[in-house]
Amino acid sequence: MPVYFDNIDLRVNETGLICDSISLSSSNQVSEAYQIGRVGNASFSINGPVTKELSASFFLNPRNDPIFEIVENYKNNLFREDFHGELIQLTNLSGEFFLDSLSFEITPNEPIKCSAAFSCYGELSGEIVDIASKNQIDYSIAHAWATKVNKGTRNNTILNLSYSVSFDWSPIYILGQKEPVNIHCNKMMEDIDFSILEYTGIEYSGGNFLSELIDNDYLEIYDFDIYCQSGDQHQAHYTRRFSISDPLIQSSSLNCPIDDFSITNIKIKQFF
């Protein structure tokens, strides 16, 4: 049954996302099998399980965003043995997915959009059906206007900032079973990429330069509402906070465009 876009819901752990694109793909890991003494393909070889990947682009909802909850949960329980995936429902199709990556970019004067990617190592159940949307999204849209970078005593202007976190999963298979018996997280990695006006290079190998740039650093994204003259409506009731002070510098590059400031782009990385 064809399904029109207004009935495509994506829910993560029963909470709806404000998506503008969703992609669900599954692929067989098939390779050819040739045989000496025989013309043509003898057979196909299945080199692994069916891979199922889901990616979504969505507006960041600081009031109620399920994927940031997942990141926090993973961070706090990174090396436990019994990871379970997250329940993802696409209309009536559902399965247990593991978060591969989450990223967002903050550009001045623009709403904040995220993208996330998941992998499923098991079976999906149900089907895509044309039913009325079940999402009851208590939504607000995060916006650069309602974003605060706590720069401590430093006063570096941040022109834009992107954040991404990725997870490396290791599913454990055993002979005679199609689905993994266990899934471990090998590592978690955070990348933060931002641009500032003051040049800061890497002074020494492995240098943690951020204390030179920004101190007591964290990024806050507030629930967005229209700011009116009296009263600050960017209340901290719905806030996402990200630390951006611990990681090590990966690269620093100075760009000097025509008709603009010289801009230093800094990439920092943190492993867990």
Place this chain on the structure above:
Amino acid sequence: MPNDIVSNFRIRRENERIFAGTSELQELSGVQSASFSYSSQLFNSKTLGSKNNRLIKTYSGPKIGSASLDSIITSEDFFLQFTGENPTNIFLVNEKNSSEAFQSFYSGYLVSHSVSCSINSFATSNSTFEIVGDIGNIDTEDNNILLNAINFINSGDTSGPDFKIPTYGSIDVNFDDFSSDRVQSFDIQYTINRNYRYGVGESFGASHVPFSIKTNYPIEVDVSISLELDQYSGRHLAESLCNNNFSNSSIVLRDCEDDSEIARYSFENIYFVAENLSLDVENNLVAELNYKAWIFQ
């Protein structure tokens, strides 16, 4: 009785006064028309799984207003001074002795300014602004910039500014490229590119203004002169790349009565870039010559 009804509901030009400047605003003369506009960058985004009543409403893009003023050049070409880094603030009242702004803007940056004149018309200008501050019916109590305009209005002086006017008969066009040819019209166009920079977290809880505003020099100037040919012999395309640079060219506007200088547009180096020759059975042969110059900081 009908007259009372009509007058109560009209804002007529004789009651409108426009003040402009950077720090000390002065009353403008010769303004023929003005437009002030702004719009919020609200957009609705359709999302998957959304019905019409659940469109995502948010804002995209900086808050920038715009304003445009058409003027007859009287006494001076007032807005030419704002091609540089200084912002323009404008204050419009709709009652002659009222100091409450009906419409105003602050932190407006001139992005284009043109001056033109032709036979049988006044010299006119058009100025366009991008406004990164605020625009609209702004509370004047909060704005010190507008204070001296308010004080001026409160002084009760409604005599208006000096009024000198150039006409097509009191304009000198001095170009090395031609001499005795009959200039029919000219048009000077200044284009000023501005760079507004916004930061993440810089405008939290504020009015979302840029932290930096730069002018991208040089300012490009396009000059177009239309003349009935006399001694000007014309060029050809192959030659147009050579000997195309003229120095000390100028257009000077003078008062039609006492010949005093009102505005001078001087170009140390100006480059010939295009020629358009037109002839028809009812008119003399006319050449439109286009030049380009750059103003550096």
